[in-house]
Amino acid sequence: MPIILDKVSHIYGEDTAMAVMALNNISLVIPDGQFIGLIGHTGSGKSTLAQHLNGLMKATAGNIYFNGEDIDAQDFDKKMLRSKVGLVFQYPEHQLFETDVFADVCFGPKNLGLSKKEIELRAYEALKLVGLEDDYFYQSPFDLSGGQKRRVAIAGVLAMKPDVLILDEPTAGLDPKGRDEILDQIARLKRETGITVLLVSHSMDDVAKYVDRIIVMNKGSVMYDDAPREVFRHYQELEEIGLAAPQVTYIMKALRDHGYDVSDEVTTIAEAREEISNYFARFAAARKER
């Protein structure tokens, strides 16, 4: 179920003195099954864009199509859209409210009017998908750790069986292991279900490690939209707008500046390790010949 944005703009407080152009003429195609990173500094329009994709906000100009249908058309079923495009907000654990974990995850599908059996099946599947163990199902969600609570909140959205999952900074405030666990789980989920994932993130290292496409937002416009390696090639421009390349890219640049013949178009630790190993292999081979 692809999403197409055609010249979408959003102006906050239109026709007032306080008008702010939050989205400026954005055209994008989000096909099925991609893992997309959405990056940009605070106030660049990332969250505004994310909230347009499931119809929470309405474009002030332009059109958004879900599976070929205009989502602002009179007869368009917005309830269907919101179950198909799941949005996980920042600090989603603040939205937990039920007395136990299982009941909390059931809340979404219950509102879809499904049978009790189907609701429970979906809740069970969703909790399994986020890797929460059975022991926790009937505990109060408030007794769980930060990372576990966040997984319960994500499960609540997954239980709606969305085709597209949008996560707005899902790792903010978690410890490093908690960050890795959540992102590994999302990557696995994407592999197993083929769902489209849009990850809003402030961590260039995370984005480089997981996604296959990066959209860079700046002042309400799309500045870059490409594979991670291509996007991070523009690290100087990214720095100017408050972003950066992954840390490992800077290590490789330092090596190059020092005279090492290694590529600086490296965005993950694994790539860097391989690049340096290869350099040494070439070095050893050259020495042997001498």
Added chain:
Amino acid sequence: MGIIKVRDLIYEYIRRDEEGNVEGITTAVDDVSLDIRQGDFVAILGHNGSGKSTLAKHLNAILYPTEGTVWVDGKDTRDDAAVWDIRQTAGMVFQNPDNQIIGQVVEEDVGFGPENMGVPTREIWERVEESLKAVGMYQFRKFSPNKLSGGQKQRVSIAGVIAMHPKCIVLDEPTAMLDPKGRGEVIRAVRALNDVERITIILITHYMEEVIYADKVYVMDKGKVTLEGTPREVFSEVERLKELRLDVPQVTLLAHELRREGFPMPKGVLTNQEFVEALDRCISEAGG
């Protein structure tokens, strides 16, 4: 005695169910002792729930020890008469900048602390000016805080603490909600306060890169200090930190992975410069 001295600190809280019956007791801080000298830059690491925020809240008398003692600038935090002195000596900055700013205008917000302390008006303005300059926010003094970015707001929060002339600032994950630029701004401001003003810094964070300039790092787990040392010593323990749900800076990790592949890389590489130098030595050992 140092600026902060913690002896055998234990903090327990009672868990209750919905009817208020006691379910059990959790020991959030379990027998911790620390000595922090004036002018030190100390970092505290630990996974979610390891007790680091609970410990931090003891350092300016928000929480009191169940057992043991905490002295701030020689004053016992359990001494009611000393509480206001202690809170002025050890200022605190929290995670969410939006919860800490109350003024309608930046300079008024920064003046709030000294005004409550009864500082004369003329001196309040002097303090506001020097504090905003110290964090690089002076040009925004007439702004409304809600027009600022997260990093800028957090620097205003820090200025508000500095205006009370503390000897020590405790920062509890001050960068968790900020973008990379905002994180950099806040950490630079904090380091400058430590270098230039010699204010003691206690920084709690989940970002390992923010810790490499600290004089000393404490790592907490299950309420106890489980590792302590210089950043180099602590970050040499890559596997141990991973077991503790933590991490090391990316450059340290890359050097560690190369070491495991047989490269003679040293432990605890902290900066890109050190990495380049270490690789140079690998080359010369390989006969280059």
